[in-house]
Amino acid sequence: MRLAVEAAASIIDAEGVRAVTTRRIAAEIGYVPGTLYTHFRNLDEIFVYVNALTLKDLRLRCGSAVAGAGDANEALLALGAAYLAYAQEHPNRFELLLRRHLNENEAVPEFVQQNVDQLIALVEAQLRRLEPDADAATMENRVRALWSGIHGTSALALPRQVFTNRWQSDQSILETLIERFLTAGARDV
Amino acid sequence: MRLAVEAAASIIDAEGVRAVTTRRIAAEIGYVPGTLYTHFRNLDEIFVYVNALTLKDLRLRCGSAVAGAGDANEALLALGAAYLAYAQEHPNRFELLLRRHLNENEAVPEFVQQNVDQLIALVEAQLRRLEPDADAATMENRVRALWSGIHGTSALALPRQVFTNRWQSDQSILETLIERFLTAGARDV
DNA sequence: TTCTTTATTAAACGATGTTCAATACTGCCC
DNA sequence: GGGCAGTATTGAACATCGTTTAATAAAGAA
Numbered sequence: 001m002r003l004a005v006e007a008a009a010s011i012i013d014a015e016g017v018r019a020v021t022t023r024r025i026a027a028e029i030g031y032v033p034g035t036l037y038t039h040f041r042n043l044d045e046i047f048v049y050v051n052a053l054t055l056k057d058l059r060l061r062c063g064s065a066v067a068g069a070g071d072a073n074e075a076l077l078a079l080g081a082a083y084l085a086y087a088q089e090h091p092n093r094f095e096l097l098l099r100r101h102l103n104e105n106e107a108v109p110e111f112v113q114q115n116v117d118q119l120i121a122l123v124e125a126q127l128r129r130l131e132p133d134a135d136a137a138t139m140e141n142r143v144r145a146l147w148s149g150i151h152g153t154s155a156l157a158l159p160r161q162v163f164t165n166r167w168q169s170d171q172s173i174l175e176t177l178i179e180r181f182l183t184a185g186a187r188d189v
Numbered sequence: 190m191r192l193a194v195e196a197a198a199s200i201i202d203a204e205g206v207r208a209v210t211t212r213r214i215a216a217e218i219g220y221v222p223g224t225l226y227t228h229f230r231n232l233d234e235i236f237v238y239v240n241a242l243t244l245k246d247l248r249l250r251c252g253s254a255v256a257g258a259g260d261a262n263e264a265l266l267a268l269g270a271a272y273l274a275y276a277q278e279h280p281n282r283f284e285l286l287l288r289r290h291l292n293e294n295e296a297v298p299e300f301v302q303q304n305v306d307q308l309i310a311l312v313e314a315q316l317r318r319l320e321p322d323a324d325a326a327t328m329e330n331r332v333r334a335l336w337s338g339i340h341g342t343s344a345l346a347l348p349r350q351v352f353t354n355r356w357q358s359d360q361s362i363l364e365t366l367i368e369r370f371l372t373a374g375a376r377d378v
Numbered sequence: 379t380t381c382t383t384t385a386t387t388a389a390a391c392g393a394t395g396t397t398c399a400a401t402a403c404t405g406c407c408c
Numbered sequence: 409g410g411g412c413a414g415t416a417t418t419g420a421a422c423a424t425c426g427t428t429t430a431a432t433a434a435a436g437a438a
Contacts, residue, residue, distance in 0.1 A: 022394080023394080033394095034398085034417075034418065034419080035416080038415095095287075095288075097350075097351060098287050098350065099350065100347060100348070100349040101349075102349040102350065103349070104349070108353055116352060141361060141362060144362045144365075145338075145366040145369065148341040149334075152338055153341065155340070156333075159289070160291040160293070160295075161288065162237075162240050162286060162297055163286070163305060168330055173334045176333075177338055177370070180374065181373070184368070184369035184373040185369065210426080211427080220386080221387055222425095222426080223386075223388080223428080226428080227385070227386080231427075232427090
C-alpha cells in the first residue's frame, strides 16, 4: 500500500517519528488500523518502506548535485553538500534512517539495499575518476571512508540531539573534511 | 535517582531501548512506576541521564586511549579506535546517543553538554599539538571535521540499521579517514 | 505522642500495537 | 442476472504503555 507509506512519510516530515501511529496512518488514508496488517507485518515494516523512499530522494538529490558539477573534486563537494542539505531539510526522515529496527540476523531488504548501494556508487564513480588504477578493495575502503565523513557531518547537523553544533557552520566543516580527504589523495598520486 | 538511570542503562545494553519501560525500570529497582515521576519529568528525561552516563564512559575510554599513545597522530588514531570500539561494544547505548528527544528550542542540559565538550576537547588537544599556531576558529573547524568523520564511521558501524557495512572492516575505514585527514594537514604545514 | 512534611503507592485514564472473527466486496462461472 | 469463491475490510477486543492523582506510609521536629 503505497498510500500508507506516503502518509507515514509526510507525518514524519511534519511532526516527527513519534507522531506516527497505526491509527493516524489509517485515518489519513481512510482506513482502519487493522487493514494495515494485511499489507505490512507491523509498523516497523512501514518504517522500512519509508526509509526506502528517503534513500531514493537522497540519492536523486545527490545525483543531481554530481551531474551539475565539473571535475571530480567539485562533484564530491557538491554531493556532500546535497547530502547535508537533505539531512537539514528533512531531519525527521534522516533520523529514521539512523534507527535500528532490523531484527537480529535479519538482512536489509533488497529494495532498500539497492538504494544504499546506488548512493555509495555515486561517491565511488567520482573517486574513481581521481584514482582510476586503484584496486577494488582500496577503492571500496576510500569510498566508505569519505562517505562516513559526509554521513557523520550530516548526522551531527541534526538539531534536538545531545550532539549539537552551536557555533560552526556544518557546511564549512563538511568542506574541510572533504577537501582534506581529497588533498591527501592528490598527494599520494 | 541514580538507581533508575543505571537500571535503564543496563536494560538498554542487554535488550535495547525498546525494552525500557517505566514499569520495567521500577520493578528492577523495587519501586512502582509512579515513583519515577517524582524524580524525573518523564521517561525521556531518564534517557537524557543515560546519555550523560554513556558520554562519560565514552570520554573516559577515549581519554585512556590518548594517554597511552605517543605522538599526536598516534593519539588520534587511538582515540578514533576507542570511539569506534565503544560503539561496537555498546550499540544500543550509542544508538540512544543519536536519538533526538529534545523538545524544540530546549537546550542540552549542562551536565550532558559538559561531557560532549570534554570529548571534543580530547580531539582538540591532539590537533593542537600538530598545529600550535592555528587560530581558534580554524582549529574548531578542523576538530569538528575530524570528529565528524570518527563519529560517522562509528554510527555506520552499528548493526541492524539500513546502512550496513558488509565487506570492509570498520577499523580500516576509520584509519583511512583519519590518516588522510592528518596527511592533508601535514602537507599544509 | 502529635503534627508536618516528604516519599511512596495503588488505581485509574487514555492511547498504543496487534489480533481475529465477522462482514462487505469483487470477479467469475453457470 | 444469480450464486459462489476468494479477497479486502472492518469493528471490537486484548495486553501493555506513559502518565496523573488522591490516598497512604514514613520520617523528623516539637
